[in-house]
Amino acid sequence: MLDRFDLQMLTALQQDARLPIPELAQRVGLSAPACYRRLRALRESGLIEREIALVAPKTMGWPVTMLVLVSLERDHSRIVDALIARLQTEPEVMDLWYVTGEQDFVLHVAARDMASYEAFTRRVLHDEEQVRSFTTLVVLGQPKRAGALPAI
Numbered sequence: 001m002l003d004r005f006d007l008q009m010l011t012a013l014q015q016d017a018r019l020p021i022p023e024l025a026q027r028v029g030l031s032a033p034a035c036y037r038r039l040r041a042l043r044e045s046g047l048i049e050r051e052i053a054l055v056a057p058k059t060m061g062w063p064v065t066m067l068v069l070v071s072l073e074r075d076h077s078r079i080v081d082a083l084i085a086r087l088q089t090e091p092e093v094m095d096l097w098y099v100t101g102e103q104d105f106v107l108h109v110a111a112r113d114m115a116s117y118e119a120f121t122r123r124v125l126h127d128e129e130q131v132r133s134f135t136t137l138v139v140l141g142q143p144k145r146a147g148a149l150p151a152i
Contacts, residue, residue, distance in 0.1 A: 002047075005030055006038060007151055010048070013039075014148035017051040054147060062092075062110035064117060065139040070105040070125065071132045079130045080104070086128070092120045103135075 002010075008028040012019060019027075025035035042048045057063060072079060080098065087093050087107065095108035111117035117136075125131050 006042065006047075009035065009038060010042070011148075011151045013048070013051075054145070057110050061112055064111040064113060065142070066107075066109045066111065066117060067137040067139065068105075068107040068109050068125075069103040069135040069137070070107060071102065071134065072104045073130050073132045075104060083128065083130060086124070090120070090124055092117075092124075 005028050009024060012024055012027055021036050021039070022032045024039070025032045028035065030038070039048075057065060072083070083105070084096065084098065087096050087105070092109050092111060093107050094110050097106040098104065099106055109117065109120065111120065121134070121136075125134050
């Protein structure tokens, strides 16, 4: 069970995963060794899934972003699992959500340009016989890119 120290640490680390242990400890009111032990336990338990650098997509040559709503012909576990496995291997797919409602999946897709996005859709979505339809929402801007969960 997480206590207030763990939650405060997680909140601070979501904003800056490179916080030095002494500074993190001071922020949450722990000694540096206690903070280090808790941080190690949070990582080992999987509560901290990973620590990454958020880089502007255009910096890496992927300036076009889309959200793609995908509907399947049938919602059968074998079909769902196979499509998840396929989409996980595609470098253009940044995030993948299996959802309820009219669509079965929401994909966050990055592309170099619209031609490369079209090639992606032909290779991955049009060629997948279990995909009934998909709708592309081109992202015009991202006014908020937090990625951090709010504290309880």
